[in-house]
Amino acid sequence: MTTISKTEIRITEEILARTGEMLARLNPEQAKDQVLGIVCQNEEWRGRQCINLLAPEALMSPTARRLLSSELSQRAGEGEIGNRWFAGTRYIDELEALCVELAKRLFRCHFADHRMVSGMVSNTVVYFALTQPGDAVMSLPKPAGGHSSNRLDGPAGLRGCRIVDIPFDPYEMTVDVEAFRREAERVRPRLIALGSTLTLFPYPLREMKEIAVELGAHLYLDGAHQLGLIAGGQFQDALGEGADVLTGSTGKTLSGPQGGLILWNDPALTGRLRWAIFPGMAATHQINRVAALAVSLAEMLAFGQAYMAQIVANSQRLAAALHTRGFNVLCAHKGYTQTHQVAVHVAEHGGGYAVAERLAQANIVVNKNLMPDDTPENWDQPSGIRLGTTEVTRLGMKEAEMEQIADFIHRVLVAGVPPQQVAIDVAAFREGFQTVGYCFDA
Numbered sequence: 001m002t003t004i005s006k007t008e009i010r011i012t013e014e015i016l017a018r019t020g021e022m023l024a025r026l027n028p029e030q031a032k033d034q035v036l037g038i039v040c041q042n043e044e045w046r047g048r049q050c051i052n053l054l055a056p057e058a059l060m061s062p063t064a065r066r067l068l069s070s071e072l073s074q075r076a077g078e079g080e081i082g083n084r085w086f087a088g089t090r091y092i093d094e095l096e097a098l099c100v101e102l103a104k105r106l107f108r109c110h111f112a113d114h115r116m117v118s119g120m121v122s123n124t125v126v127y128f129a130l131t132q133p134g135d136a137v138m139s140l141p142k143p144a145g146g147h148s149s150n151r152l153d154g155p156a157g158l159r160g161c162r163i164v165d166i167p168f169d170p171y172e173m174t175v176d177v178e179a180f181r182r183e184a185e186r187v188r189p190r191l192i193a194l195g196s197t198l199t200l201f202p203y204p205l206r207e208m209k210e211i212a213v214e215l216g217a218h219l220y221l222d223g224a225h226q227l228g229l230i231a232g233g234q235f236q237d238a239l240g241e242g243a244d245v246l247t248g249s250t251g252k253t254l255s256g257p258q259g260g261l262i263l264w265n266d267p268a269l270t271g272r273l274r275w276a277i278f279p280g281m282a283a284t285h286q287i288n289r290v291a292a293l294a295v296s297l298a299e300m301l302a303f304g305q306a307y308m309a310q311i312v313a314n315s316q317r318l319a320a321a322l323h324t325r326g327f328n329v330l331c332a333h334k335g336y337t338q339t340h341q342v343a344v345h346v347a348e349h350g351g352g353y354a355v356a357e358r359l360a361q362a363n364i365v366v367n368k369n370l371m372p373d374d375t376p377e378n379w380d381q382p383s384g385i386r387l388g389t390t391e392v393t394r395l396g397m398k399e400a401e402m403e404q405i406a407d408f409i410h411r412v413l414v415a416g417v418p419p420q421q422v423a424i425d426v427a428a429f430r431e432g433f434q435t436v437g438y439c440f441d442a
């Protein structure tokens, strides 16, 4: 199980102590300037100079970003569309109805809820709606990309569920369906949770759904990462293939504001899900975010197919380009990836943590990541990194630029060029990609 280590707590305390000392010398207005300075520096660095390859991140369109600071950001709309605690919500009702209907159209489903402020909260709703304390839940283990949402240290554990691993084939990076059938028949889970933070290929969802039906279990896809890919027709249509519920983060491949969506088709689930959503988990659910989400959904309807297809083409090219340059990229035998993600084993380059730190010094941002052959015990010493192509694709980069990115990474990690030197070239390269595409602003 993941816990916070003593080292992490010590580092946090040290940073807070240093900041507290600095603050003691500032008046409130200087403190305000300090905040603005930090935000500007981050915008200049991460927003203009870096190649951001963090798989969970995406850029919003200028219109969606503007909506986050609209007048709506100060309004409250607790309750259901058309049935609120507060008066004065006429336009908020119209806006939220638009958001829900756009989500239903984009995901071709009967029900959608937009009120969850994150993917994690959406998953919490599923656990409260579809399980009871003590129920068995089957989910993917962490080295296979399993997210804390569906494990003992997240919502599933907080609900009091027992967690059993879905058998996973680390070489093929997919579920071992026969082993799953045997284990599921033994465990008799109430809920089967598919989905992971490291997803390279679609799941054998139809086969698993058949087994779920035989055992009377619900099956849901935590599609946090894949929501945009599903919308753009680049990942399996989870609800169409039988998932009872699809949840996801709206700020990952969907490229909207950070938040959550819950999607389903079966009216029999509506009462339970709605109860867990409101009043269970939502109160002031950030209507400015809902406005930005509605616009992002419209963008996906118009541009999603082309945008998501380019994301997958880019990740496949980035993976191949790294492999050609000698990197140990996962799943070379099956085309590396069919999503926005690429997984690279970097034990020989110093491990995931050191590699991610070194690349960040070169203005290339990735995350350390457990690899499927890591053990849960070495969760804080992961031997890989995970790359995602969502952001660079929305900035207009294509296959040729993926070759250049692989070159930059090779120079830092293999050729031994000082990262500070590569950083200058990365910033110059990034200079040519400053405009967000696949949106009505473009």
Ligand SMILES: *Cc1c(COP(=O)(O)O)cnc(C)c1O
Residues within 6 Å of the ligand: 056, 118, 119, 120, 121, 123, 146, 147, 149, 195, 196, 197, 222, 224, 225, 248, 249, 250, 259, 260
């Ligand atoms: C990112 C992620 C989440 C959490 O989503 P947030 O929107 O960050 O709360 C849940 N499940 C999986 C599989 C994820 O990758």
